[in-house]
Amino acid sequence: xxQQSTELFQLAGRISNAMQVAATAGNSDPFSKVKxxxxxxxxxxxxxxxxxxxxxxxxxxxxxxxxxxxDELNHDIEKYTSKLDKTKSDSVTLKDEVAT
Numbered sequence: 732x733x734q735q736s737t738e739l740f741q742l743a744g745r746i747s748n749a750m751q752v753a754a755t756a757g758n759s760d761p762f763s764k765v766k767x768x769x770x771x772x773x774x775x776x777x778x779x780x781x782x783x784x785x786x787x788x789x790x791x792x793x794x795x796x797x798x799x800x801x802d803e804l805n806h807d808i809e810k811y812t813s814k815l816d817k818t819k820s821d822s823v824t825l826k827d828e829v830a831t
Contacts, residue, residue: 742772 749764 738772742768 745768746765749768750762752764
């Protein structure tokens with residue numbers, strides 16, 4: 732937000748300067764330069780918003796893929812842990828049978 736505040740402060744300075752120049756030059760439309768500055772700032776902000784939206788979409792996609800892969804890996808861990816526990820149980824049972 733501080734960057735936007737700085738940019739708005741700079742825009743206000745340019746507008747003030749443009750109005751002073753227009754007033755001394757006797758320009759019939761002193762706001763034409765101001766309108767141009769405002770239009771330029773709006774275009775810049777729209778471009779930045781588009782870039783941020785694109786970046787957010789990329790991050791959301793990557794996050795979803797990573798979460799899905801993590802869920803799959805956690806499922807595999809649970810499956811193999813269960814198999815390992817069953818194998819250990821079977822081993823104990825077989826050892827008991829051999830011992831008796």
